[in-house]
Amino acid sequence: MSGKMRILTSLVVIAIVAVALGIFIVRGPGPLDFAGGTKVALADYRAGKPTGVPAKLEKASLVERGEYLAKAADCMVCHTKPGEKDYSGGLAFKLPFGTLYSTNITPDKDTGIGNYSDQDFLNAVQHGKRRDGARLYPAMPYTSYTFMTDEDVLAVKAYLFSLPAVRAKAPDNTLSFPFNQRWAMIAWSAVFNPDTRFAPDTSKSPEWNRGAYLAEALAHCGECHTPRNLGFALDNRKKFAGAITTGWRAFNISSDKATGLGNWSDADLISYLSLGHAPGHGAASGPMGEAVDHSFSQFAPEDIRAVVAYLRSVPPQPSPDLPATTAPVAPASHKDGVTADARGKMLFAGACASCHGWSGESPVSPMATLTGTWAVNDPAATNVAQIVLSGTKRHTPDDALSMPAFGEAYTDDEIAAVANYVTARFGAKGSKLTAKDVAGLRKQTAE
Amino acid sequence: MATTLIINGETKSFEAPPDMPLLWVLRDILGMTGTKFGCGIAQCGACTVHVDGKAVRSCVLPVGAVTNRAVTTIEHVGSTPAGAKVQKAWLDAEVIQCGYCQSGQIMSAAALLAATPHPDDSDIDAAMAGNICRCGTYVRIREAIKQAANGRQS
Numbered sequence A: 001m002s003g004k005m006r007i008l009t010s011l012v013v014i015a016i017v018a019v020a021l022g023i024f025i026v027r028g029p030g031p032l033d034f035a036g037g038t039k040v041a042l043a044d045y046r047a048g049k050p051t052g053v054p055a056k057l058e059k060a061s062l063v064e065r066g067e068y069l070a071k072a073a074d075c076m077v078c079h080t081k082p083g084e085k086d087y088s089g090g091l092a093f094k095l096p097f098g099t100l101y102s103t104n105i106t107p108d109k110d111t112g113i114g115n116y117s118d119q120d121f122l123n124a125v126q127h128g129k130r131r132d133g134a135r136l137y138p139a140m141p142y143t144s145y146t147f148m149t150d151e152d153v154l155a156v157k158a159y160l161f162s163l164p165a166v167r168a169k170a171p172d173n174t175l176s177f178p179f180n181q182r183w184a185m186i187a188w189s190a191v192f193n194p195d196t197r198f199a200p201d202t203s204k205s206p207e208w209n210r211g212a213y214l215a216e217a218l219a220h221c222g223e224c225h226t227p228r229n230l231g232f233a234l235d236n237r238k239k240f241a242g243a244i245t246t247g248w249r250a251f252n253i254s255s256d257k258a259t260g261l262g263n264w265s266d267a268d269l270i271s272y273l274s275l276g277h278a279p280g281h282g283a284a285s286g287p288m289g290e291a292v293d294h295s296f297s298q299f300a301p302e303d304i305r306a307v308v309a310y311l312r313s314v315p316p317q318p319s320p321d322l323p324a325t326t327a328p329v330a331p332a333s334h335k336d337g338v339t340a341d342a343r344g345k346m347l348f349a350g351a352c353a354s355c356h357g358w359s360g361e362s363p364v365s366p367m368a369t370l371t372g373t374w375a376v377n378d379p380a381a382t383n384v385a386q387i388v389l390s391g392t393k394r395h396t397p398d399d400a401l402s403m404p405a406f407g408e409a410y411t412d413d414e415i416a417a418v419a420n421y422v423t424a425r426f427g428a429k430g431s432k433l434t435a436k437d438v439a440g441l442r443k444q445t446a447e
Numbered sequence B: 001m002a003t004t005l006i007i008n009g010e011t012k013s014f015e016a017p018p019d020m021p022l023l024w025v026l027r028d029i030l031g032m033t034g035t036k037f038g039c040g041i042a043q044c045g046a047c048t049v050h051v052d053g054k055a056v057r058s059c060v061l062p063v064g065a066v067t068n069r070a071v072t073t074i075e076h077v078g079s080t081p082a083g084a085k086v087q088k089a090w091l092d093a094e095v096i097q098c099g100y101c102q103s104g105q106i107m108s109a110a111a112l113l114a115a116t117p118h119p120d121d122s123d124i125d126a127a128m129a130g131n132i133c134r135c136g137t138y139v140r141i142r143e144a145i146k147q148a149a150n151g152r153q154s
Helices: A003-027 A062-072 A118-127 A150-161 A184-192 A206-218 A266-275 A286-294 A301-313 A342-356 A382-390 A412-426 A435-444 B022-029 B081-092 B102-115 B121-128 B138-150
Strands: A092-095 A098-101 A243-245 A248-250 B002-007 B010-015 B048-051 B054-057 B070-072
Touching: A003 A184, A062 A150, A062 A206, A118 A150, A206 A301, A248 A286, A248 A382, A266 A286, A266 A301, A286 A382, A342 A412, A342 B054, A342 B121, A382 A412, A382 A435, A412 A435, B002 B022, B010 B022, B048 B102, B054 B102, B081 B102, B081 B138, B102 B121, B102 B138, B121 B138
Parallel strands: B002 B070
Antiparallel strands: A092 A098, A243 A248, B002 B010, B048 B054, B048 B070
């Protein structure tokens, strides 16, 4: 080998190593790597059954089992446009580089997935590959669903195929270059899709393993609650540390005591997941409200407990921008307490006080209590502004209170004023939202 | 589903789904039409009733959320001390024009006086801001609340 060749070869080797190292660093650990125990193949795990359906459905039909799993995976919320038939797609995801539309996953042969074979369906759900060979964008959380067993994925398929076929073609995506190049997802997938099935951890309890399967493979908590890395994939170094998704803040659900779930009791977590509300912690709204209504509220009680056991084990990740403690109850009289934003106060008196009260403890329902919620204690006021803009419509429990949307009634300036007033009065630190911030939040919100 | 409520001191049982707004129960099931439907989204105050003595908007309140809590409506508020004073002042000051919003106005005013017997202008603003009157009787409403608080006629 000549000297030149040797140098060239060395350069190529260095480049390959650098790229590989770069990918390795960007990719970071997998979602379950924090647990650190010995993993075994599912078939070799004898201590319990972490996959499939809860015991009460063990003898149920394939379709019924698939229904439970489809709800646990929360397929419907993304694959249904509000007001349209369930699973018929067309929901818009507004991204900074264009709009993505979810697909019709009813068994319609022309516009849905009616022609999908079992293998086609597995390819889509576990590998992000469409029947025609095109790659899916990771808005479809196949990097989470990839942990599902074939059996469970195909049960979901059986359920979807039991539903009425709906003829509905989603609008074409409007992504800009280079994001409209689907083939590029081949490389993305190669780096960021673990493409592996769930492997139980023998150092953990059967309940933990069940919880890990539910939270990672099905409920895909991390897709909203874990920050993303340079490649828009989940950065599990900051697992469950919280992130902004579709304009809403998904708060820290790591075990951090101050800003995560470390100080929540088991009863609080069970209540929040199964009812969408926990005393002193507020109510689930926005995307989490939907997750509770359509997914967690349908979980078997033992599955909720398993998710809680799993969440408890996720290492603490602080959220430094949040206060160490949430603010106490505000004074009962409108005259006492923070009244810096006069305009915000005027709006609050007219539009908000009758349900939320001046103290932040609702005279109507604990679901409308603001005191203790992260939304009002977040100095960025992201979720306060979002809830004011789009309201909340909760379907569970039966007596759940909903809030009207004010986005069409108030200007960005007014919404900023009321959000700043609310966070100052009921939270630890008032926000400084401007009309421009609110306009930005409007743009990010999915339909 | 059978629901039981304590309305104006009486226990009433009826069939209604738990997510039905209290206003619908009052007007359509129990025939108590004194409480008015205005906007349906808690923004006008016409549907105001008291739950445990506090003024709330019944149009967005699921009936399941008020089971076993004391509900007072315009039909009965005159039998509370604050409500009686407010109703008298309302007549003395000739507050009402078209009248549609007034049962809600009276309910909010009565809850205000029960909690704050001598409200100043800012208290009145804070308590009454959510009750809208298209006839513009606000000046007379403010005056009547002050009369009710002071027990005098202008």
